[in-house]
Amino acid sequence: MSTPEKEPREGESVTERLAPHAETIRYRRGQEICRQGEHAEHWFRLVRGVARRCVVRPDGRRQIVDLLLDRDFFGFTAGREYEYSAEAVSGEAAVARYSVRRIHELIEADPAIARAILDLSFAAMSRLQQQLLTMGRITAREKVGNFLVEISDRLPREQNDRVVLPVSRYDIADCLGISPETVSRSLTDLKARGFIALVGTRGLSIVDRVSLREGRHIQAH
Amino acid sequence: MSTPEKEPREGESVTERLAPHAETIRYRRGQEICRQGEHAEHWFRLVRGVARRCVVRPDGRRQIVDLLLDRDFFGFTAGREYEYSAEAVSGEAAVARYSVRRIHELIEADPAIARAILDLSFAAMSRLQQQLLTMGRITAREKVGNFLVEISDRLPREQNDRVVLPVSRYDIADCLGISPETVSRSLTDLKARGFIALVGTRGLSIVDRVSLREGRHIQAH
């Protein structure tokens, strides 16, 4: 097999093949890309900005199931309808949209496309599992620490390994199933302990990646 | 499209097509089906009993990422290695095992197989998302209530809508990221409030499915 460790190469080739079939659509912050319950006739790929895939609960609370960054695919469903909504987070977001029917035709015509799409779905599954692992941590501090490490690995680095958080504390809270206040307190805490450094409200650099990943944050204040 | 609402039919036909390529293996309770970090050369389908897909954390705690019941597929990975272990829960479990390489060949040969496998992976993703939503609930009582509803929907019904929980309280705790004591307390509580009925330690019937799903459990004792 000549497939490399990660899938930039195959990813590229599929999107090249898929490109002629894509419509690109722009969204402003908060606009819906797809809606929970709606007939699922498209798959999507984020080509600019940031989006969130979320579910609204009966009690009105929102849970973010998947944070979508540049080049992430989404829109896969087991049934006929979307089981979640997706909306733009950043002011300027754009998605490439593919007709599911059309893609099924492409699959019929070329099994290589099928393989590639399977890999895309595995990538989405892997994100989901990572999210699950982060949420499964015990303390809020661990959840936040782990979240920061995970997202900073997916984000482009500025100088000094600095990244810019693409979401608000509220979004982080909705990702982790904790309150925004607790997110804020955990950040302050992780900073005070020297695990991370904050630059303004959105700038972040991870100082002690290993400890954050392993969750060994000495307790007590 | 002639595909029905859910996928028993397509599911059947794929597994029929896949059957000649499967090895069936039996496992006793606690035995490993695949191991985290191991080269991922097989996909699996549980054909008997119950299994759990889990991740062991640096701190030694175990998190169950996916409970596997009869006919569930698993073993999908984004990279080359399994990102989790899977092990038999019940004394007598059996899995059908498929070579990934062989399946890739089948995909090359027949796009219908490709489509079907894509659907299987979407089903796995859907379970994962459901798991995430259950874990995202706020209170332990809600988590447990939701877990019971979800699993009872996947389990075969005995008389009176009764189901038999296939896992211990410890496993439930590891699924939900809470302590076993809290699982036990939540069960006692849900029973006292009349949302569920317990028969012995494993027998369960859901009395008020809607309330459990929506998470409206009036608080205070």
Place this chain on the structure above:
DNA sequence: CGTATCATTGAGCTTAGTCAAAAAGTGTGG
């Protein structure tokens, strides 16, 4: 430059974790 959103911090209260022990099942061999 004002207004809305987002972020931080504080105080009190509730929930769930921990440690510990008792009770209820389960299985084994005599």
Place this chain on the structure above:
DNA sequence: CCACACTTTTTGACTAAGCTCAATGATACG
């Protein structure tokens, strides 16, 4: 069939973590 050991489950008491409500500061945006 019963006794014994082992595992699983339940319950209690205590502690600590995080949620809620509330107020103040900071940022971003028109």
